[in-house]
Amino acid sequence: MSKFIELTVSTTHIGAELVSDVLWGYTDAGVVINDVEDVIALARDGRAWDYADESIFKADKTVLVKAYFPIETAKETVSAAQRDLEDLKKNSPLSLGTLETVKREIDGDLWREQWKEHFKPIHIGKIVIVPEWIDYKPADGEITVLLDSNMAFGTGEHETTSMCVGFLEKFVKKEDTVLDVGCGSGILGITASKLGAKKVIMTDIDECAVVATTHNMALNGVKNGEVLLKNLLDDNSVKGEVIVCNIMAEVLIAFAPYIGNNLIDGGIIILSGILVERLDAVKDAYINAGFDYVEQKIKGEWSALVVTKGKKQ
Numbered sequence: 001m002s003k004f005i006e007l008t009v010s011t012t013h014i015g016a017e018l019v020s021d022v023l024w025g026y027t028d029a030g031v032v033i034n035d036v037e038d039v040i041a042l043a044r045d046g047r048a049w050d051y052a053d054e055s056i057f058k059a060d061k062t063v064l065v066k067a068y069f070p071i072e073t074a075k076e077t078v079s080a081a082q083r084d085l086e087d088l089k090k091n092s093p094l095s096l097g098t099l100e101t102v103k104r105e106i107d108g109d110l111w112r113e114q115w116k117e118h119f120k121p122i123h124i125g126k127i128v129i130v131p132e133w134i135d136y137k138p139a140d141g142e143i144t145v146l147l148d149s150n151m152a153f154g155t156g157e158h159e160t161t162s163m164c165v166g167f168l169e170k171f172v173k174k175e176d177t178v179l180d181v182g183c184g185s186g187i188l189g190i191t192a193s194k195l196g197a198k199k200v201i202m203t204d205i206d207e208c209a210v211v212a213t214t215h216n217m218a219l220n221g222v223k224n225g226e227v228l229l230k231n232l233l234d235d236n237s238v239k240g241e242v243i244v245c246n247i248m249a250e251v252l253i254a255f256a257p258y259i260g261n262n263l264i265d266g267g268i269i270i271l272s273g274i275l276v277e278r279l280d281a282v283k284d285a286y287i288n289a290g291f292d293y294v295e296q297k298i299k300g301e302w303s304a305l306v307v308t309k310g311k312k313q
Helices: 016-024 036-045 054-058 074-091 110-116 159-171 187-194 207-220 249-255 276-288
Strands: 003-011 031-034 063-070 101-107 122-124 127-131 143-147 177-181 199-204 225-229 240-246 263-275 292-299 302-308
Touching: 003 016, 003 074, 016 031, 016 063, 016 074, 063 074, 074 101, 122 159, 127 159, 127 187, 143 187, 143 207, 159 187, 159 240, 159 263, 159 292, 159 302, 177 187, 187 199, 187 207, 187 225, 187 240, 199 207, 207 225, 249 263, 249 276, 263 276, 276 292, 276 302
Parallel strands: 127 143, 177 199, 177 240, 199 225, 240 263
Antiparallel strands: 003 063, 003 101, 031 063, 122 127, 263 302, 292 302
């Protein structure tokens, strides 16, 4: 029977996705996020249960991120992951919690199936994000986006991703070229394609993201997509009617003076990955760069913003 090392990291709701990304860099065996805030959000929205124990609203908000490493290589991979977590805590401006780690040895592969149980179809408007191993039958009008959750990057559960999907559904038109900057899993570019975009160009500076996006494009049969290992802003010849960026606020602010070079006149930019307290700073940066405010959304501690510039020719 196979043996694995389970590494548990204590973090916060804000830090869970960053910690998960670090751990995915060292294992393809599985990462699970146990976050009571997700349960609370579902309970309040009425999307999961008819009843939730009121004690959950007063529960400890520590988030546990668990990753699994084959025991044969765990000594090296776990140590490397712990070093990266230490670097993350030193360098990130976000509140990540203690990032304390606990290791234990577990037997068997049963946990693999238990891990898959954490992933269910996610409904965002008419878009349904579906783990690729689930045989989901879409209702009339629904559009499914298949995602292999056994890879790094977003699965659609995070507030920033779901707000971007909602804005894509609202703004993408049939003849649009959509640019997904910092594509991660490719979920946003693939969604844009499924919504009818003429072409999607997805870029990332992380080679693992390019691999994940290429894999997920194939799962979805996306033929009009291109994945580039590059910083989009280095190439002004790549232009689109819609640009979507789900990146941290500081990077979005740095993009503000330049990203318009990749936007067709009259196009829109969807910005997310913004903590609520940084929303005004991002908005001001884009207004100062000549963009016009369109609208914004807030979900929990996160926000998303839509801006536009110029008029269509």
